Each structure stands twice: as C-alpha cells, then as structure tokens.
Amino acid sequence: xxxxxxxxxxxxxxxxxxxxGFEAALVALHPVWKLIGYERLERPMATVERGVKGLLFDCxxxxxCILSSTGMSCPMNCPKNLRNGPCEVRPEMKCVWVxxxxxxxxxxxxxxxxxxxxxxxxxxxxxxxxxxxxVRQRLGETA
Numbered sequence: 161x162x163x164x165x166x167x168x169x170x171x172x173x174x175x176x177x178x179x180x181g182f183e184a185a186l187v188a189l190h191p192v193w194k195l196i197g198y199e200r201l202e203r204p205m206a207t208v209e210r211g212v213k214g215l216l217f218d219c220x221x222x223x224x225c226i227l228s229s230t231g232m233s234c235p236m237n238c239p240k241n242l243r244n245g246p247c248e249v250r251p252e253m254k255c256v257w258v259x260x261x262x263x264x265x266x267x268x269x270x271x272x273x274x275x276x277x278x279x280x281x282x283x284x285x286x287x288x289x290x291x292x293x294x295v296r297q298r299l300g301e302t303a
Contacts, residue, residue: 165218165233165259172232172263172270175216179228186295198292205289223285223293229273230256231263236281243278 168175186193193201206221213219213234217227220236226243227234235243237256246257264270285293 161215161218162254164216165237168216168232169259169263170266172266173268175232176228176267176270183291183294183298186291187298190295190299193292193295198296201292202289205292206287209289209291221287221290222281223288223290224279224281225290225294226278228267229264229276229278230260231265231267231270231274233257233259233263235260235278241281243281 210219210221213221213225213227217232217234218237219225219234222236233256235241235256238246240247242257246255249255249258260274264274267273
C-alpha cells in the first residue's frame, strides 16, 4: 500500500489533472445526482471512493479531502492527523508532509496551495463521500 501511495505522490501532476477532469464530470452529473438523491447516493459513492482513494492514497475517508492541496499525500496518514504541516521531521520517520512537499512541487500552483491554512477536520463527515460534497460545494449548495 505504501509503495502505491508513494507512486501517487511521484505522479501528483497527472493525478491532479485527472481529478480535475473527474470532478468536472461529477459536477456535470449533478442533475442525475439530484434526481436520485444525494442522501441515497452517499453510501454507494463512499464505498467506491473508499476503494479507489484507499488504494491510491491510503485515504482515511475524513470526508474533507485536500489531496490537491497536499501534493496527493493524505495528511490524515499523519499519526497526529495534522493538516497544516509537520510537527517535526526526523530522517528516520516517514512523514506524510515530506511527501506532500514533494508532490506539491509537481502540481502547478501546488506550493501555493500547500501554504493555505486548512480548517480542522469535522469528525461528523468521517466516512462520507468527499466527492459528493465537492459537487455540492462547487454548485453553492450545502453539503
């Protein structure tokens, strides 16, 4: 799993480009999602999201994905769940923030995104689909 997570960070530019297109497709499908009902879609979408993002990024399904802002390195893999940078970096420790900086360097605007302060994790969203949440936020609806 760790090797695939490192691969995703090394290919952060391509992963980010793919995600931008994928997100646009999800937004374009908003009328379908609304017709089916976001509440009804939550469980199956979260299951697919958990499988895909779990495999590629070792995702912890916090429900508030910021992979594009952290170089495709999930900050929830930090033992302390730090979303705004490392506490301390030691060479013998594998810190997700070292990976985040490396991945952010590969994404256009990634270093600037890494400087943005991230809000604290809302634990009520744990296990929920951040994909559906992103669609609703992008359209100005409450998530």
